[in-house]
């Protein structure tokens with residue numbers, strides 16, 4: 001019994017003696033049995049960081065950075081396009097629907113004419129290649145780069161099921177804007193006009209798949225003739 005009390009007293013003394021050290025500061029790293037993700041090579045907001053010469057972890061935006069929807073002066077425009085161009089409006093141009101149904105055709109807000117439609121399609125090609133080709137492929141056949149790395153079920157947009165008769169322009173607009181299944185929404189990145197340009201370009205790609213032989217041959221002959229006529233590069 002004597003020894004029990006002795007042991008008890010020693011343990012109690014140790015325990016009480018060590019307790020105050022719990023809140024003590026130590027320069028040593030704590031012992032972590034399960035480190036999880038406590039320590040990461042990253043900058044924490046509002047924290048100092050010795051990596052940079054000014055000792056600040058928080059960095060200024062890179063010189064010339066332009067926030068989406070703002071021009072260099074901070075006004076709410078992109079190259080003259082007002083911010084609502086990304087959505088929020090009503091009507092066919094902003095929703096792809098008329099009276100609750102998807103409709104076909106290019107909205108008149110685009111102001112398309114015989115003169116500017118070429119540039120519009122060219123813009124569509126550019127925006128499609130930036131935003132869509134990575135998955136759907138440059139020819140919209142669904143075999144883009146990500147399909148080789150395991151993204152499943154990417155739609156082949158050259159199929160008849162996505163043709164204008166079965167799949168109206170407005171429905172394309174809606175999928176680009178809000179996404180579907182594994183495909184994300186593009187309404188925050190691609191403004192309304194560019195979305196319609198993508199739709200026009202997809203229609204052109206679909207048409208190119210089925211273009212009559214004479215038309216293709218004609219275009220091919222013209223292209224090869226002008227390539228032959230062009231002066232050599234050096």
Ligand code: HEC
Nearest residue numbers: 131132135152153154155172175176180181182183186198
């Ligand atoms: C990250 C890969 C990815 C990107 C980028 C992408 N898509 Fe998709 N898209 C998919 C996948 C996956 C599906 C199939 C979605 C489903 O049916 O679940 C799909 C489906 C579609 C469909 C058919 C939807 C339906 O009703 O079956 C259309 C149209 C489409 N995409 C257009 C586009 C356009 C236009 C762009 C560019 C603005 C784009 N996609 C960008 C992956 C992508």
